[in-house]
Amino acid sequence: MATQHSRSAARLMMAPAVILLLGWMLVPLIMTLYFSFKKYLPLRGGDLGWVGFDNYARFVSSSSFWPSVQATLLIVGGVLLITLVLGVLLALLLDQPMWGQGVVRILFIAPFFIMPTVSALVWKNMFMDPVNGLFAHLWKAFGAQPVEWLSEASLPSIILIISWRWLPFATLILLTAIQSLDSEQLEAAEMDGASPLARFGHIILPHLSRAITVVLLIQTIFLLSVFAEIFVTTQGSFGTRTLTYLIYQRVLESQNVGLGSAGGVFAIILANIVAIFLMRIVGKNLDA
Amino acid sequence: MGQIQLNQVTKSFGNVNVIPPLDLTIEDGEFCVFVGPSGCGKSTLLRLIAGLEDVTSGTISIDDNDATEIPPAKRGLAMVFQSYALYPHMSVKKNIAFPLRMAKMDQAEQERRIEAAAKALNLTDYLDRRPGQLSGGQRQRVAIGRAIVREPSAFLFDEPLSNLDAALRVGMRLEISELHERLKTTMIYVTHDQVEAMTMADKIVVLRAGVIEQVGSPLELYHRPQNTFVAGFIGSPKMNLIEGKEAAKHKAHTIGIRPEHITVSAKRVKGAWPGVVGVSEHLGSDTIFHVHDTGLADVITVRSDGEVSYRHGDRIYLVPRMDVLHKFDANGQRIA
Amino acid sequence: MAREITQKRKIVNTLVAWTIGFLIFFPILWTVLTSFKTEAQAISDPPVFLFFDWTLENYAIVQERSDYARFLWNSVIIAVGSTVLGTIISVPAAWSMAFVPSKKTKDILLWMLSTKMLPAVGVLYPIYLIFIELGLLDTKVGLVAVMTLINLPIIVWMLYTYFREIPGEILEAARMDGATLRDEIIHVLTPMAIPGIASTVLLNIILAWNEAFWTLNLTAAKAAPLTAFIASYSSPEGLFYAKLSAASTMAIAPILILGWFSQKQLVRGLTFGAVK
Numbered sequence: 059m060a061t062q063h064s065r066s067a068a069r070l071m072m073a074p075a076v077i078l079l080l081g082w083m084l085v086p087l088i089m090t091l092y093f094s095f096k097k098y099l100p101l102r103g104g105d106l107g108w109v110g111f112d113n114y115a116r117f118v119s120s121s122s123f124w125p126s127v128q129a130t131l132l133i134v135g136g137v138l139l140i141t142l143v144l145g146v147l148l149a150l151l152l153d154q155p156m157w158g159q160g161v162v163r164i165l166f167i168a169p170f171f172i173m174p175t176v177s178a179l180v181w182k183n184m185f186m187d188p189v190n191g192l193f194a195h196l197w198k199a200f201g202a203q204p205v206e207w208l209s210e211a212s213l214p215s216i217i218l219i220i221s222w223r224w225l226p227f228a229t230l231i232l233l234t235a236i237q238s239l240d241s242e243q244l245e246a247a248e249m250d251g252a253s254p255l256a257r258f259g260h261i262i263l264p265h266l267s268r269a270i271t272v273v274l275l276i277q278t279i280f281l282l283s284v285f286a287e288i289f290v291t292t293q294g295s296f297g298t299r300t301l302t303y304l305i306y307q308r309v310l311e312s313q314n315v316g317l318g319s320a321g322g323v324f325a326i327i328l329a330n331i332v333a334i335f336l337m338r339i340v341g342k343n344l345d346a
Numbered sequence: 347m348g349q350i351q352l353n354q355v356t357k358s359f360g361n362v363n364v365i366p367p368l369d370l371t372i373e374d375g376e377f378c379v380f381v382g383p384s385g386c387g388k389s390t391l392l393r394l395i396a397g398l399e400d401v402t403s404g405t406i407s408i409d410d411n412d413a414t415e416i417p418p419a420k421r422g423l424a425m426v427f428q429s430y431a432l433y434p435h436m437s438v439k440k441n442i443a444f445p446l447r448m449a450k451m452d453q454a455e456q457e458r459r460i461e462a463a464a465k466a467l468n469l470t471d472y473l474d475r476r477p478g479q480l481s482g483g484q485r486q487r488v489a490i491g492r493a494i495v496r497e498p499s500a501f502l503f504d505e506p507l508s509n510l511d512a513a514l515r516v517g518m519r520l521e522i523s524e525l526h527e528r529l530k531t532t533m534i535y536v537t538h539d540q541v542e543a544m545t546m547a548d549k550i551v552v553l554r555a556g557v558i559e560q561v562g563s564p565l566e567l568y569h570r571p572q573n574t575f576v577a578g579f580i581g582s583p584k585m586n587l588i589e590g591k592e593a594a595k596h597k598a599h600t601i602g603i604r605p606e607h608i609t610v611s612a613k614r615v616k617g618a619w620p621g622v623v624g625v626s627e628h629l630g631s632d633t634i635f636h637v638h639d640t641g642l643a644d645v646i647t648v649r650s651d652g653e654v655s656y657r658h659g660d661r662i663y664l665v666p667r668m669d670v671l672h673k674f675d676a677n678g679q680r681i682a
Numbered sequence: 683m684a685r686e687i688t689q690k691r692k693i694v695n696t697l698v699a700w701t702i703g704f705l706i707f708f709p710i711l712w713t714v715l716t717s718f719k720t721e722a723q724a725i726s727d728p729p730v731f732l733f734f735d736w737t738l739e740n741y742a743i744v745q746e747r748s749d750y751a752r753f754l755w756n757s758v759i760i761a762v763g764s765t766v767l768g769t770i771i772s773v774p775a776a777w778s779m780a781f782v783p784s785k786k787t788k789d790i791l792l793w794m795l796s797t798k799m800l801p802a803v804g805v806l807y808p809i810y811l812i813f814i815e816l817g818l819l820d821t822k823v824g825l826v827a828v829m830t831l832i833n834l835p836i837i838v839w840m841l842y843t844y845f846r847e848i849p850g851e852i853l854e855a856a857r858m859d860g861a862t863l864r865d866e867i868i869h870v871l872t873p874m875a876i877p878g879i880a881s882t883v884l885l886n887i888i889l890a891w892n893e894a895f896w897t898l899n900l901t902a903a904k905a906a907p908l909t910a911f912i913a914s915y916s917s918p919e920g921l922f923y924a925k926l927s928a929a930s931t932m933a934i935a936p937i938l939i940l941g942w943f944s945q946k947q948l949v950r951g952l953t954f955g956a957v958k
Contacts, residue, residue, distance in 0.1 A: 163945065448860035
């Protein structure tokens with residue numbers, strides 16, 4: 059279908075999107091790199107000259123760096139674990155024959171459409187508030203001492219809030235994948251004497267592997283830059299300061315742009331490592 | 347008018363040369379069939395004529411005008427695609443009207459042509475339906491309708507019947523032949539099915555790996571295949587090709603004999619080939635025997651009268667008609 | 683016998699699935715319910731579930747006090763504006779990639795997607811500076827531009843996967859029928875891809891509506907959308923559960939309905955066609 063004429067038309071029609079994205083990527087990236095080699099304090103003197111790799115060294119050696127990496131990994135890992143395990147189980151459940159499947163699907167997917175600021179606020183105040191939250195009422199009803207969720211169990215609470223938003227996503231993608239499994243394959247396995255558990259392990263799980271990878275990688279991308287949930291709840295205190303949030307604080311709160319930019323470069327590198335894996339997999343699927 | 351001339355046309359995709367320099371003339375009003383196994387370049391050739399692909403070198407002229415650089419729409423050709431390529435969001439009527447609309451033809455003329463086409467193709471009752479509501483055969487007719495309203499100088503068909511079931515295919519074959527008789531417009535038809543080629547064509551072009559193996563009328567190809575490839579490709583069941591000693595007797599590298607030119611005898615006859623009956627296919631009018639252990643080839647296929655009946659394992663003798671023997675040299679080319 | 687077991691299992695499945703569905707949905711339900719309570723009932727101990735005096739006053743108060751309508755309007759402009767703009771830029775690009783693929787097409791697509799993965803925080807300050815320089819800070823135009831760029835890769839990708847399902851022969855047929863490139867895209871491709879385009883548009887409105895990093899950091903008072911409106915309720919002093927709930931309900935209701943409407947396409951779109 060490709061004649062010379064259509065090929066040059068194609069190039070022309072692709073140009074706006076390509077040029078815009080190229081600008082969007084390169085301009086801020088180069089500026090971030092530039093700032094990361096400068097001592098730059100907009101409110102305290104502005105541009106104070108080149109400092110080489112000083113900012114990088116300071117960012118990595120600061121006492122908040124490693125805890126922030128740890129918090130990031132814990133949040134990403136925890137949410138991934140919860141959403142994938144529960145997601146597979148819920149997808150299997152939803153695949154079973156039942157009444158009102160359409161309605162149940164709607165109930166399941168709903169959290170994904172909720173604004174992160176709203177979900178964080180609702181969880182923080184109406185569920186996790188140690189005085190008036192529903193959890194507090196529930197704990198009291200069983201005679202237990204209400205928990206100060208966001209300070210005593212801050213990380214698990216944040217993970218819960220984020221998982222609530224992403225579980226529906228994982229479940230629905232996995233459900234779609236399960237539904238595309240040829241039922242004759244399962245029947246053949248049954249005829250071959252495979253138990254339900256064996257059918258799950260040998261047929262369903264391998265069939266889901268692509269969907270699981272997709273969920274894993276897409277969620278990782280979004281989770282690495284989780285912001286609103288922390289901004290609204292703990293503001294980074296009680297051990298919930300992620301790398302993203304740390305950089306945010308350096309840039310906007312302490313107005314140390316050089317230091318923050320160096321952190322930004324770290325975050326970009328981290329995201330790119332993940333991105334390379336995702337690209338590989340998505341790229342393979344492009345051929346299929 | 348619709349004379350199409352290909353002059354030293356080549357086509358390469360990257361480094362892969364799909365069509366080496368090729369010359370071909372299709373006369374005005376001719377029904378020309380490109381036939382060959384899949385991957386032989388027949389569809390590419392059609393798309394070059396259509397203008398959907400650029401030629402790498404060479405020229406294509408339509409009615410003596412150089413059309414090589416003319417975009418597809420301006421070549422005055424209409425095409426019927428394998429998948430029919432109907433516009434699913436338009437009614438049958440709008441589908442047929444689309445090329446007229448693109449040509450900004452006036453409304454009354456559009457109506458007249460659509461009506462005529464619909465009547466000719468038995469689509470009058472379906473004009474308001476969507477393609478999705480039609481059967482395969484009806485969709486095929488809509489695709490043809492969309493082609494004929496333009497009154498093109500030639501029709502291009504790209505394996506148009508391959509998505510239909512066997513019974514419908516025979517019917518549509520007749521309809522397209524009928525259409526050609528009526529319109530007398532040039533038609534170029536691509537297929538991998540030699541039966542379609544034989545039954546429909548005025549002229550068959552047999553292609554292999556982008557190269558024209560032979561051009562001729564169906565009967566020319568049947569009676570005088572120029573090489574072993576054409577010999578094996580045209581005719582069903584396939585011609586028996588025999589090499590070795592038996593061929594040497596006729597001073598050839600390979601001899602060919604069609605299944606219908608062999609008679610079967612239970613008794614030994616002079617010059618007959620002994621063999622053992624394998625599977626026999628009873629078609630009613632004919633019976634096809636697959637004969638083994640002849641020492642000539644793995645299997646010799648024989649078509650005989652439906653009345654003749656041998657069983658699996660029977661010993662028989664095959665009597666070839668020497669007057670219709672085809673002889674080929676070591677390069678597979680016909681000798682005399 | 684077999685049928686009886688199936689029937690019993692179906693009942694159990696239904697019960698379990700509905701229970702879990704209810705639990706997952708509960709925070710939303712609870713928010714909506716609370717929005718109809720008085721402030722006293724909202725924090726009553728024990729909590730009241732359904733039997734309270736239903737009232738609409740919270741909605742009235744929220745609208746009156748926080749000028750909800752302005753935030754809503756900003757959200758609509760930013761989400762719809764960026765999606766429409768993004769789609770207009772993406773349709774031709776996706777057409778090119780789907781129907782005139784070259785060796786570079788795959789690389790370009792993957793590169794586009796990779797821009798989506800640049801962590802926003804890493805480039806926050808440069809964008810901030812550019813915005814100040816261009817006078818775009820706290821303007822709807824600025825946010826529409828940023829949202830368009832953020833979602834452009836996703837729009838191109840989704841359209842690309844939908845376009846690829848349209849057989850190229852149909853576009854070739856149009857070309858043979860005398861359609862120009864413009865005719866081809868307007869009369870044939872776009873109408874055929876309407877379902878795909880619609881779900882792309884819906885998903886991107888949802889994503890832009892809920893985006894909370896750029897909207898929080900690049901707006902102040904004038905152009906702030908609902909994400910910022912809600913975030914302003916996070917300060918403890920302004921906290922009233924019933925009003926918070928009413929505000930939340932108002933912020934999520936439009937998008938929740940839109941989301942339910944497009945859930946199937948949404949899942950497929952978000953996997954970039956990798957899971958069908």
